[in-house]
Amino acid sequence: MKASEIHGRDLELLENAAFAVVPLGSFEYHGPHSPLGTDIFLADGFAEKIDPNLGGVTLPTIPFTACPGKTSKYAGTISIRPSIFQEYLIDLTLGVIHQGIKKILLLNAHDGNMGISRTVAEYVTGLHKDVSFLLINWWQMVEIDDAEEIGFKDTSGRGHGGPYEMSAVKAFRPDLVTVRKEDEEFIGAAPLSSFPYILVEGTPKSWDGYTGLIQQTSEEAGKKIVDKASIHMNELIRNWLDQ
Template structure:
């Protein structure tokens, strides 16, 4: 159900929701080929393909958030301070719990929301020990080694404004992504290690507000990504609810 559509006289319907979904986006430059609302489209898109039989209530997407220094310098990005989004998200999730919904999914489409999501979830569950949060980053719902199966050649496609992300946007809104033949492409930088790590740089290599071999962006690849991510996401949510 869409929480915005619930009438005041029907609040019991909202109280009966098994879980709440809070989509997390951003308003941020993703390159000349991509919409500023890329992360909003993806957050809303994936929220709306959650299996309705699971009993969730989808709340409004958060459009503004903290953005990294590497995109702050590009016009089009509207960042807010990290402390603001943290306090804002605490109030939103506490408000949802006050409605009687104790299970909350933070469905994220923006890398910069990952840290704040964890911080907020840890804080709120400390205040409400019967609450449970599931933090989902949509792009992690597809195996990173599935690139060739999806159709990418010589690249995994991952990266801000890259062909993986923008193909997914095309699957939801094919009208919004426009890659021109002369748009610059960037080869992937070899990883520093095979182990997980986080590298934060103000100006990364192979970067101009976006990255990747964007000429490989396509609607067909996007459909495969969204289908795989949706199936895996719904399975994850089902397992969370059952356990």
């Protein structure tokens, strides 16, 4: 159920929702083969994949958020200062709580939203002890080891504007992703460690506003990704609601 379609006389539909979905996108350069609204289409698409029987209500996708330095320098990217976006998201989630909804799902399609979303969730739950946030980054809903099954060779496909992300977009909007033979590909750098870590660089290696072996982008791979991610996403939401 879309919150924007609820009539003023039917506000009980909003008040009685089991949870609210706040899709988080960005307006950001993803390479010559990809739309600027990549993260918006992904946020919209996965929001539509949430099982309606779970009783959620979906708010409009937030299109403009904070983008990292490595993409904000590219034409096409429109970035909001992190401090501004953080305050915006605090007000938005407090507004949702004011409607009587105590569970909020931040459905994220943009890497740059992860830290801010966590900070906002921690802050708001400090103000409202009975509120619960769930942050889902759609790309984490599929195991990295599934790359070969999905159809990628010699790569996991992961990376900004890479075949994993753009195949998923192609599954939702096949008309918007166009990889040409002359489009440059980038082999990802070797990992620094087998342990999880975060590396932030202004100008990464193997990078021109996007990365990856993009010639492997396909609608078929995208459908596999979306199907797997949707199953795991709904299972996670169901477990969250049942706790």
